[in-house]
Amino acid sequence: MTTTPRELVIAALRHEETERLPYNLMLSPPAERSLREHYGVDDLQEHLGLSLFLFGCAGKPLYASPDEYGASITDEWAVVWATSHIDRGYPIRHPLTQPTLAGYEFPDPLDPKRWTPVPEVNLEDRTDFSLAVVGDLWERAHFVRGLDALLMDLRSAPRFVHELLDRICEYCLATLERMAGLRPDGVFISDDYGFQDRLMMSPQDWREFVKPRLGRLVAAAQARGLTTMLHSCGNVSAIVPDLIELGLDILHPIQPEAMDVFALKREYGRDITFCGGISTQRTLPHGTPEEVRSEVAMKAAVLGQSGGYILEPGITLQADVPLANLVALVEAARDYCRT
Numbered sequence: 480m481t482t483t484p485r486e487l488v489i490a491a492l493r494h495e496e497t498e499r500l501p502y503n504l505m506l507s508p509p510a511e512r513s514l515r516e517h518y519g520v521d522d523l524q525e526h527l528g529l530s531l532f533l534f535g536c537a538g539k540p541l542y543a544s545p546d547e548y549g550a551s552i553t554d555e556w557a558v559v560w561a562t563s564h565i566d567r568g569y570p571i572r573h574p575l576t577q578p579t580l581a582g583y584e585f586p587d588p589l590d591p592k593r594w595t596p597v598p599e600v601n602l603e604d605r606t607d608f609s610l611a612v613v614g615d616l617w618e619r620a621h622f623v624r625g626l627d628a629l630l631m632d633l634r635s636a637p638r639f640v641h642e643l644l645d646r647i648c649e650y651c652l653a654t655l656e657r658m659a660g661l662r663p664d665g666v667f668i669s670d671d672y673g674f675q676d677r678l679m680m681s682p683q684d685w686r687e688f689v690k691p692r693l694g695r696l697v698a699a700a701q702a703r704g705l706t707t708m709l710h711s712c713g714n715v716s717a718i719v720p721d722l723i724e725l726g727l728d729i730l731h732p733i734q735p736e737a738m739d740v741f742a743l744k745r746e747y748g749r750d751i752t753f754c755g756g757i758s759t760q761r762t763l764p765h766g767t768p769e770e771v772r773s774e775v776a777m778k779a780a781v782l783g784q785s786g787g788y789i790l791e792p793g794i795t796l797q798a799d800v801p802l803a804n805l806v807a808l809v810e811a812a813r814d815y816c817r818t
Contacts, residue, residue, distance in 0.1 A: 484606055487500065488530050497786065502790040504792065504808075508564070524607065535613075543567075545562040546564070552568075556574070558573060559571050570625075610667040613658060613668060616647055617644070618671050620640070648695055652695065655700060655703075665706030665708055666706075671713060672715050677713075678713075685721075686721065693709075698725075708728065715738070716739075719746075723750045728751070728752060729754050731753075735793055736793070740782065744784075744788075748787050756778050758774060763808065772810075790815070
């Protein structure tokens with residue numbers, strides 16, 4: 480009988496229908512603190528039975544607090560970030576002020592300091608599904624160049640964009656190669672492509688600039704027997720067939736405010752596993768606990784049909800979600816059982 484979170488994820492990937500569903504949470508610091516205090520535990524991953532365990536290399540902390548780092552922090556790519564008490568902050572200075580790589584020094588993917596925490600990760604005895612974070616492509620490119628400038632570069636300096644993305648892809652491939660030696664279950668690629676209502680660029684531009692590099696990452700993971708999970712916020716419905724063509728295993732977080740998640744399930748649910756789908760713009764911050772439980776049950780029943788679904792909110796849980804709704808989400812997801 481399928482019991483562990485890892486086994487539930489494997490069943491979902493095989494599109495096998497199970498009584499219980501794998502479920503996961505990604506938490507901002509305020510949401511994480513609230514749940515830790517409520518349950519009186521330090522290790523929410525094990526206590527809540529979360530299905531996915533993400534780990535990565537050292538670098539700028541995802542959540543860099545002003546209390547510890549001051550008003551800003553510079554990452555290994557020379558991008559300057561505003562820090563925040565509640566979320567990951569945002570870039571305030573981009574090192575590539577012109578569409579050229581002349582004079583720019585890329586970070587070393589094999590820098591020993593970057594890999595210091597990785598040997599401490601013991602995957603052998605884990606009961607969840609482990610995913611090594613290997614980086615981002617398009618998102619990293621606009622962090623170092625600036626999104627507006629990079630979008631204009633697609634037209635005015637396409638050779639530069641190709642060169643930039645190639646160099647970033649090589650960095651991610653080197654990271655993936657090293658991570659594969661730890662024998663995780665899969666790799667996690669974070670690479671936002673969507674605005675709320677459409678792609679950031681045309682589908683044709685995505686296919687020219689991004690798809691070949693994403694394809695290299697997916698192929699490299701597949702060659703090593705690793706599952707691939709892609710995070711992209713926003714409306715990416717136009718390229719879901721492309722992601723399936725590349726062989727992507729899991730698409731996250733399928734925001735219901737940006738896409739029709741039921742249409743995605745009907746059209747593509749046999750070919751890819753979806754992770755996400757619970758409203759983080761409406762139900763979780765503004766609904767009642769009962770409305771949260773109702774949405775969880777409905778999404779679990781519909782999106783979980785014939786497997787291929789990991790239940791999760793449609794984006795990282797932020798400070799605007801009341802504790803009562805966080806608890807309702809956890810309990811509804813953990814206790815759901817298909818009848």
